[in-house]
Amino acid sequence: MLFAKTLEQVRRLAGEQGNCVSEEQVREAFASLELSDKQLELVFDYLVKHKVGIGEPVNPDDFLTDEERDYLQDYLDEIADIPMCSEGEKQACIIAAMAGDVQAQNRLVELHLQDVAEIAKLYAGQGVFLEDLIGEGNVALAVGVTMLGSLEKPEEEQGMLGKMIMDAMEEYIQENADNQKKDQRVVDKVNEVLEKAKELAEDLQRKVTVEELALETQLSQKAILDAVRMSGFQIEYIDIEQ
16 A cells, blocks of 8 residues: 555656656655565556656657547647747735635636647546547536635645646546456356356256246356346346246
8 A cells, every 4th residue: 555655656757747757756755665676667567657757757649549649739720729828927816816706716717728638648548538538628628717715825826726637537547447357357257157157048948937047056146146146137048937
């Protein structure tokens, strides 16, 4: 747990530094765990595979698929006509947004849309679509600008919104991974019941009842019926009419 927490802290630090950390920062972060050089090399490999540069930034565009590049270009083309502003004008906008000015908040959303795309590129290749990452980031951005009143200084705006965008994307990736695991468990359970039902049906030369299958396999009748339902009632070897 400590290792995973430290690794996440290093990735966060990298995000704050243009998605890059030094070798010294990594070694310092894991110093208390007393990792061997070989173990540290595995950490470095993990970071690079997750688009974290060691010593110098990696180019996240290199990790995008052709479809993602096409979508990203379309997205950037759509927001290209949004007028930018000077740093002074942006500061004034942030201050107004912190005071609850809805128009200023909406303007800040516009100014950060490209930032969302840049952050999304850092999370690409983790089992979710780039389009969905950008969507989650934009939602977090829209919510974040309404919460700027909690800040003490306008200079904290970039960090707060960036963190909210990153958190939203990470939560979406984790949620997707959890759903995939849940779906795989369903598939495994259906396949288990299917295989055992087929085996018993071949022995008996007929369809089997839920009760017979439960006695033979020590699976509960509920587990068998759940598997049948999850398969869309497509397990042909089980006679659920009896």
